[in-house]
Amino acid sequence: MIPAMPATARTARQASVSALRFGRVATMGALAALILFAGVWGSWGTAQHVMLTKGRERGTVRVTRCAEGVCSGPFTPASAGAGARARVEIEQSVAVRSGTTYDVVLKPGTGEAVRSGPAGILYAWVPLGGALLLAAVVVAGGMRLVRPAWVLGLVGAGLLTAVFVALQ
Structure with missing residues (x-):
């Protein structure tokens, strides 16, 4: 700042800097x-x-086959009201291996399982x-x-x- 600058110019500049700072913080927030x-x-x-x-089908699935990003296997129920199924699908990821049994919950109305x-x-x-x-x-x-x-x-x-x- 120039020392000879009027006080009104200095306060206007400070106000604009504060407004820009507030705008940046608000936008990033x-x-x-x-x-x-x-x-x-x-x-x-x-x-x-x-x-x-609560109210969902819980049980285990033994993964027997994995292909194209999906693994499948038979579902064995562990909760009341759940029925055995010959085949349910679980998403293939680094956490799912063929030949392993996992605790799962079935998504309602589908044959899709999610690890529990x-x-x-x-x-x-x-x-x-x-x-x-x-x-x-x-x-x-x-x-x-x-x-x-x-x-x-x-x-x-x-x-x-x-x-x-x-x-x-």
């Missing part, structure tokens, strides 16, 4: 919130079946873990809030690490 909402939304599609199991138990719950929340990591970058870089960004990043990394350990 909205983006971080959107990323976190998308992570929860992406996770909830599977997590609801794993976490809210602690490993299934953690696996369902993987999209949220990725969203937490991405939101940490936005919070640190765009909002310049380093400590909250570290918290978001560590929680996301912890969730993804827990999933990795649980699925081994």
Whole structure:
């Protein structure tokens, strides 16, 4: 600033800098919130079946065949009201191997199974873990809030690490 600059010009400049700073923080905050909402939304599609199991068919599936991203096998019921099925499908991932038996919950009205138990719950929340990591970058870089960004990043990394350990 030029020392001879009038006080009104200085306060106008300070006001515009404050307005730009507020706009940046508000925009990046909205983006971080959107990323976190998308992570929860992406996770909830599977997590609801794993976490809210009352009234759903629970049991085990012995994976006998995997092809084209889908594994299948016979379903053995473990809950009241569930019926045995000759074939149900479970999404093939690094966590599903042929010849292994998994605890599952069937999605209502379909033959599609989702892993249950602690490993299934953690696996369902993987999209949220990725969203937490991405939101940490936005919070640190765009909002310049380093400590909250570290918290978001560590929680996301912890969730993804827990999933990795649980699925081994």
